[in-house]
Amino acid sequence: MRLKNLLACLFLCTIAISCIKDEAPNSEADIETCTLPGNVLNRDAIIENEKITLIVKKETDITALAPQFTLTPGATITPASGSTLNFTTPQTYIVTSEDKKWQKSYRIEVTTSGLTTNRYHFENVRFFSDDTSDKKYQIFYETDQYGRENMTWASGNPGFALTGVTGDYTAYPTYQSDGGYNNKCLALTTRRTGSLGNLMNMPLASGNLFIGTFDVLNALTNALTATQFGAQFENIPTHLKGYYKYKAGETFYVVDKTIPEKLKPVPGKKDIFDIYAVLYESTESLPMLDGTNILDEATETVLAVARIDNAKETNEWTEFNLPFIFREGKTVDPVKLAAGKYNLTIVFASSIRGNYFEGAPGSTLLIDEVELGCEGE
Template sequence: MKLTRLLSCLFLCIIGMSCIQDEAPNAEADIVSCIVSSDILKRDPIIQNATVILMVKDSVDLTNLAPQFELTPGATIEPVSGTVRDFTTPQSYVVTSEDKNWKKTYTVRCTTEGLTTKFDFEHSELEGNKYYVFYEILEGEEKQYMWASGNSGFAIVGGNKTADEYPTTPYDFGKNGKCLKLETRSTGDLGAMVNMRIAAGNLFIGEFYPLEAMANALKATHFGLPFSFVPVSLTGYYKYKRGEVFTEKDGSVNPDAKDNFDIYSILYETDDNVKYLDGTNFLTSPNLIAIARIGEDEKKETDEWTYFNLPFVYQPGKTVDAEKLTAGKYNIAIVFSSSIEGDLFRGAVGSRLLIDEVELVHNN
């Protein structure tokens, strides 16, 4: 599914809402960017929700770093931008809006760890008491925020929903322990007003920049994070139940259409010109190396945990270069969606995909 089209349209709602109400005050107390010397980083800083992640090289002295921050207009930050701090443990920063009425606490953390490759979806937390964000636990109990979703977009159009009524949530009844639950939801009256009636449940490795999305959501969705191994396959378990009523973008019922889900992973090369793939090119870029994707004949409705094993298929003429791999030049993304055509606002409310015990199998 072209996930970013869905996110793009959801954020068009912000533009429409700006005609009738002021911008949400909490948007005035944000970190827009984090500036650190590129010599110490494996990739650009990641800003997700209230967390800033610096993926640093192994040799970096974490006791003496002084990150600088770009803030929303008029906002201030404490400690001030450029303060030297010890990042062997996560550090907190408080951003205050220009009118002094709003504060937001950010956690800035450094990590030298690569991506984990086994995902059981046991770990999630509430963002702003609104919706869930997922994370992984590394050695030493460090949290790794590698997952993003469309929940922040649904927050705009979904009304006063509880966190468990969002499209992407944890679920207590996994294959073992908890699992990931993705459910296609109605976007309500506001979504219908702008012809965007459904929001598919989704989760992907990468990051999403809501402020950039105000201008161009496709460009604001960045797929993938650095990966230092050669992927072989994506495995795991799923359950799937499609919704009963398939609707078109205009809200009309299509009795002949049936909803379906999607699971895939992409490996791509980064270079001086391509730091990430976004919603405009993530399946078409010449930097794409390999794709693992569930086939239509492998998908089925089932209330039993069903195993999938998706081999990576390399693009014509593409291979993984050992030197580039060692240098951290490759990114990987994994994407799950409860409605394969949710980007076109075609699907069935109630389509539900459960995912558990996923592994990204790789060669050393």
């Protein structure tokens, strides 16, 4: 009996070893983590789909930095992890998958500050491309007076792409439109997410645009935490103003998991949009806020909020001007401000209940010529 057991174990081990040997090489080519030697980073690296931002302390010599990477298993990177480069201008890294069939390009930027612009025109977009499409969806970015990119907006478009959406970039919830208050504008439309969205109990996607990052790997398992709000901010905000148009979709729905389409109409209920901005402290235990806590009154790290309270449907460009209201007992610590310990986010959404997958398909919010006011300006 012992011999039979031994032979059985050897047989199973042989199968396991054979399976390991026959396992296909990994086809992923991603940077999972990025760090810098020494105590020079002011906060964790901001890793996006094709871009990494390293915010370093002001005294850091950025002419000689050696980023170190964790890659998806088996992948390689050029230049090699730990190579010393001059980051006075962005550097490009190429990640090659273990099976050598896929490559991904990352642009790595180093800065001593986070959010450096306070006027947003929505005139600049680039397309995200992959192996299935060379123009999948749009990514908004802002530029400085010299035309150089100095800020990239985040949206839920990468998550919506997982639903198998068909059509061009205008089929996504977040896109650029003509006929803005001045030239082009931001357009946000609440969309149905199709069969995959229904399967995941996420039947609707609100159009959104925000300062922060979107964790696409977490989008289908925990959509609220996939939206990581905020960028380092070193001023005291006073107001957020700009222009909007809004048209609600015909039928408002809530999630009903007991029916196949997962959407239950609510007769007489109208959809409405949301605009808000939040200043908060980035702490070691809670460096970023997300959809679960950004507007929660119990979130102790929040200092001030500016939020629209008179949103309405309108066919005309309508101005909004939202003051930042500090929460009771909250003030800005000048030492923490100078050290880059505060974050700020600005958020636009076509359905105010979109984070709960509620709203009206077709609800469309247009935004243009937004300005963030700060003390001392």
